Amino acid sequence: MQPASEYPQPPSPRAPGAPASDAGRQGRGTGFLFLLATLVSIAALAATYYFFVRTTTGQFIDESALVEAVEIHGTAGKAANKLLDSLPALSLLLATVVVLFVTVVKRRWAAAGIAVAACVGANVATQILKDLVPVRPYRGIETLELNSLPSGHTTLAASAAAAVFLMVSPRWRPLAGFLGGSFAVATGLSTLINQWHRPADVVAAFLVVAVFMLPAGWLIIRTGPRWNVWDGYGRHWASSRLWQAMPLLAGVLAVAVAAFALQGATAGQGSTTHYFWAGTSLIVLAGYFATVAGVWLFGHAARRRNAPRR
Secondary structure (H helix, E strand, C coil), X not given: CCCHHHCCCCCCCCCCCCCCHHHHCCCCCCHHHHHHHHHHHHHHHHHHHHHHHHCHHHHHHHHHHHHHHHHHCHHHHHHHHHHHHHHHHHHHHHHHHHXXXXXXXXCCXXXXXXXXXXXXXXXXXXXXXXXXXXXXXXCCCCCCCCCCCCCHHHHHHHHHHHHHHHHCCHHHHHHHHHHHHHHHHHHHHHHHHCCCCCHHHHHHHHHHHHHHHHHHHHHHHHHCCCCCCECCCCXXXXXXXXXXXXXXXXXXXXXXXXXXXXXXXXXXXXXCXXXXXXXXXXXXHHHHHHHHHHHHHHHHHHECCCCCCC
């Protein structure tokens, strides 16, 4: 006769509404990664401000990109103007529809409250920073002293996209990340083309959103362990690695374009748009690399423990 310990043991009873043992562990052990990512975002925001606002080299690169945007403002500028004019309503409409739909249908009330609070916080923080950050000091570069960092339009677009990303199920996050990241990048590029903002203003907006959305995402994973699980890439079309590969490729290409443009500018080559292309590349690589990192981090935090690594 076998000892009682060798017989299969029935699952221990759970209180109604308590998370399953598998799902309940989701998010644990990743708190440090979320904290680290948040601290890195804060440090990057401070570094962006210091280099592009407080140093001569940074001011020159940033201002040159803004001035050279005049060269391609024609058709691109008209399209960018239309995007910027419709951006506030479009961002709020898309985010509201998705968040409300997911909240009502999936009953993710806590997640909705956290995501909306983080979205509002990012936009309020952007406006506060604009008021609190000192005017641009004179470093030998002729520029407007008025502070424009971070970009309010970019913050609005990126935070709305991030709120949608946080609310959808993990299997939809790779696709939501790519689409939302593309929307935010397009908005940032539009502000540069229309000479509303310098490249550093856009990058700073991305970082402000990250500072608020990363802790919010960790809270959502901790408070919604039942639905923040997935079986990895490739199990659903929205979880295809393609949605990670495209922004990663775009970011790598942006690095190459930025290096080529800056090399051409320092070599004194004939084109008058080197710094503009370097600035657009900075926006693209910052937006898409943040997208790739965010999708990876949330996928890692939400992965089932009993799912095989792929």
